[in-house]
Amino acid sequence: MAQxxxxxxxxxxxxxxxxxxxxxLVFGEDVGQNGGVFRATEGLQDEFGEDRxxxxxxxESGIGGLSIGLSTQGFxxxxxxxxxxxxxxxxxxxxxxxxxxxxxxxxxxxxxxTIRSPFGGGVHTPELHADSxxxxxxxxxxxxxxxxxxxxxxxxxxxSSIRDNDPVIFLEHMKLYRSFRxxxxxxxxxxxLGKAKVTREGTDVTLxxxxxxxxxxxxxxxxxxxQGISAEVIDLRTIAPMDVETVVESxxxxxxxxxxxxxxxxxxxxxxxxxxxxxxxxxxxxAPVLRVAAPDTVxxxxxxxxxxxxxxxxxxxxxxxxxxx
Amino acid sequence: MKRTTDKVAEQFxxxxxxxxxxxxxxxxxxxxxxxxxxxxxxxxxxxxxxLDQRSIALNRQGRLGFYAPTAGQExxxxxxxxxxxxxxxxxxxxxxxxxxxxxxxxxxxxxLFSRGHFKGNQMPEDVNAFSPQIIIGAQxxxxxxxxxxxxxxxxxxxxxxxxxxxxxxxxxxxxGMNFAGAFNSPAIFVVQNNQxxxxxxxxxxxxxxxxxxxxxxxxxxxxxxxGMDVLAVYAATKDARDRAVNGEGPTLIEALTYRYGPxxxxxxxxxxxxTEEMDNEWEKRDPxxxxxxxxxxxGLWSEDEENEIIEKAKEExxxxxxxxxxxxxxxxxxxxxxxxxxxPQHLEEQMEEYKAKExx
Numbered sequence: 267m268a269q270x271x272x273x274x275x276x277x278x279x280x281x282x283x284x285x286x287x288x289x290x291l292v293f294g295e296d297v298g299q300n301g302g303v304f305r306a307t308e309g310l311q312d313e314f315g316e317d318r319x320x321x322x323x324x325x326e327s328g329i330g331g332l333s334i335g336l337s338t339q340g341f342x343x344x345x346x347x348x349x350x351x352x353x354x355x356x357x358x359x360x361x362x363x364x365x366x367x368x369x370x371x372x373x374x375x376x377x378x379x380t381i382r383s384p385f386g387g388g389v390h391t392p393e394l395h396a397d398s399x400x401x402x403x404x405x406x407x408x409x410x411x412x413x414x415x416x417x418x419x420x421x422x423x424x425x426s427s428i429r430d431n432d433p434v435i436f437l438e439h440m441k442l443y444r445s446f447r448x449x450x451x452x453x454x455x456x457x458x459l460g461k462a463k464v465t466r467e468g469t470d471v472t473l474x475x476x477x478x479x480x481x482x483x484x485x486x487x488x489x490x491x492x493q494g495i496s497a498e499v500i501d502l503r504t505i506a507p508m509d510v511e512t513v514v515e516s517x518x519x520x521x522x523x524x525x526x527x528x529x530x531x532x533x534x535x536x537x538x539x540x541x542x543x544x545x546x547x548x549x550x551x552x553a554p555v556l557r558v559a560a561p562d563t564v565x566x567x568x569x570x571x572x573x574x575x576x577x578x579x580x581x582x583x584x585x586x587x588x589x590x591x
Numbered sequence: 592m593k594r595t596t597d598k599v600a601e602q603f604x605x606x607x608x609x610x611x612x613x614x615x616x617x618x619x620x621x622x623x624x625x626x627x628x629x630x631x632x633x634x635x636x637x638x639x640x641x642l643d644q645r646s647i648a649l650n651r652q653g654r655l656g657f658y659a660p661t662a663g664q665e666x667x668x669x670x671x672x673x674x675x676x677x678x679x680x681x682x683x684x685x686x687x688x689x690x691x692x693x694x695x696x697x698x699x700x701x702x703l704f705s706r707g708h709f710k711g712n713q714m715p716e717d718v719n720a721f722s723p724q725i726i727i728g729a730q731x732x733x734x735x736x737x738x739x740x741x742x743x744x745x746x747x748x749x750x751x752x753x754x755x756x757x758x759x760x761x762x763x764x765x766x767g768m769n770f771a772g773a774f775n776s777p778a779i780f781v782v783q784n785n786q787x788x789x790x791x792x793x794x795x796x797x798x799x800x801x802x803x804x805x806x807x808x809x810x811x812x813x814x815x816x817x818g819m820d821v822l823a824v825y826a827a828t829k830d831a832r833d834r835a836v837n838g839e840g841p842t843l844i845e846a847l848t849y850r851y852g853p854x855x856x857x858x859x860x861x862x863x864x865x866t867e868e869m870d871n872e873w874e875k876r877d878p879x880x881x882x883x884x885x886x887x888x889x890g891l892w893s894e895d896e897e898n899e900i901i902e903k904a905k906e907e908x909x910x911x912x913x914x915x916x917x918x919x920x921x922x923x924x925x926x927x928x929x930x931x932x933x934x935p936q937h938l939e940e941q942m943e944e945y946k947a948k949e950x951x
Binding site: 359408430431 | 680709710712713714719721722726729731732733734735736737738739740741743744746750762763766767769770773926928929930931932935936937938
């Protein structure tokens with residue numbers, strides 16, 4: 267076991283798979299000699315060579331096309347999109363092409379691609395770096411969307427994503443990259459895609475979260491405990507396809523739920539969680555399922571992040587609304 | 592003073608071997624093709640012209656769905672495909688079904704593609720190709736990836752892709768060529784300039800004098816060929832292929848051609864944007880007419896032979912339509928089953944739901 271930050275765990279996961287499978291290719295803008303703008307691919311080109319880890323021209327759509335083409339020759343591409351706000355440039359390659367390839371080819375062609383990309387607020391980035399656009403991806407049949415919230419999950423999930431034979435969008439929250447360390451096993455291990463985790467057990471209310479909002483929910487749960495409210499925190503880990511079973515099971519126990527996301531209220535995937543709960547557990551609910559989300563504006567100007575991003579206080583407040591309903 | 596663009600255009604003069612009268616005008620560029628191969632080229636062009644006529648008729652009868660006519664483009668489509676090897680990978684646009692057929696896609700599958708059935712997109716194992724791409728330009732960035740893949744596997748093969756004149760305005764068109772150039776990958780990018788993107792003439796796409804010169808932006812080879820001259824198209828593609836497998840990088844080929852029919856069979860009416868004079872002018876350059884003259888002068892072609900091919904084409908088309916008719920209908924459970932390697936929770940549920948419906 268080693269103590270690792272989330273970004274170290276991701277690098278470790280990439281190294282593990284580059285070693286494990288010679289078909290794995292890591293490429294993108296500045297991921298080679300430079301080791302990535304966040305050092306996520308640091309040392310990988312030196313270790314595995316330019317044939318395996320390489321830079322590309324500055325064009326996201328081209329990177330998407332490159333990944334699709336390489337898949338036809340038996341490679342397992344792990345491209346990077348420098349910031350997920352740039353995904354608009356490559357929406358066709360992702361949603362219009364690779365997500366559909368298995369289906370459109372009648373199950374004769376598959377795309378074992380893992381797209382890594384940083385996102386998320388709280389680190390004062392310039393425009394279109396921090397936007398939460400996972401909701402767009404979650405709406406596309408054929409994709410899987412994975413968002414780890416801690417170093418242990420990050421390594422296990424990146425390994426599972428790379429080994430998956432269908433395209434996976436792997437979103438890395440920038441604020442979580444180096445905010446804390448965790449025990450991470452040195453060997454290869456998988457965290458199953460499509461499976462949520464009960465991060466903290468509780469009996470009075472279920473908090474469903476993902477990304478940086480998992481930590482915020484845990485923090486809220488600790489504050490709520492002082493009020494005598496026991497909150498169960500579920501980390502979705504994979505937001506699409508979603509582990510509805512784990513969520514519904516928890517709600518049946520607590521009878522109350524709040525869904526927490528960093529994305530705007532009209533975006534993200536919280537409404538999908540709410541819909542699933544009301545379809546499957548409405549008779550177990552003591553109160554409506556409420557959402558914690560950002561305001562429906564464009565992502566905040568840097569100096570307004572603090573007043574705009576949802577935090578643990580917003581969660582505590584919403585839980586009180588649900589408890590006192 | 593000369594414009595810079597004039598100097599550029601001078602480097603992209605139209606490459607031609609066979610003139611409209613079927614006479615060789617560029618002897619030294621003449622590709623090495625045996626008499627049988629020359630006849631095979633003509634056979635394929637005649638067959639494909641009939642296939643186009645029958646496809647239009649079948650579409651009108653409602654026995655085919657989406658169809659983008661190909662008449663006029665036989666030299667550009669088949670001349671380029673004939674220069675390929677079986678290991679090469681084709682990334683066609685929506686009008687490029689003939690190249691797939693001659694690479695080995697069974698006719699009935701091409702008809703299933705037209706109708707909208709997943710079995711039409713299941714390529715035979717020895718056909719390295721994607722099914723026709725609807726998103727104009729997407730095939731170009733993907734080609735850069737296939738070519739890099741072939742290069743990394745050290746295969747003596749190329750990736751070839753096709754788009755139209757309108758497609759050269761897309762961002763993916765430039766990105767695809769530029770990536771292949773930067774990686775020096777074995778790719779052939781073909782632009783079939785048939786003068787119109789639906790109703791928009793090529794002059795409205797760009798101020799560039801030729802489309803071939805767009806290769807300059809990627810730093811790769813570019814050539815403009817007479818796309819109604821099957822020998823010129825074959826020679827240009829063969830040359831591009833030889834250079835690609837020798838590690839000399841990608842090529843952009845602009846084939847000057849024309850579609851005699853509408854853009855697609857979905858209600859496009861070319862009389863709204865094309866003059867009869869223009870149609871007549873291009874019909875004089877018909878790739879079949881000039882190649883027929885060339886072969887007849889060499890004593891390699893007769894009316895009987897041509898009629899035999901026409902009859903064969905008609906019979907095979909009839910049989911293929913029947914085979915398409917006999918293909919089992921698609922079920923929702925088929926579509927669900929083709930989504931992922933392992934079904935996630937929600938699709939597992941929907942699979943059960945539709946299994947129940949389908950068993951009623």
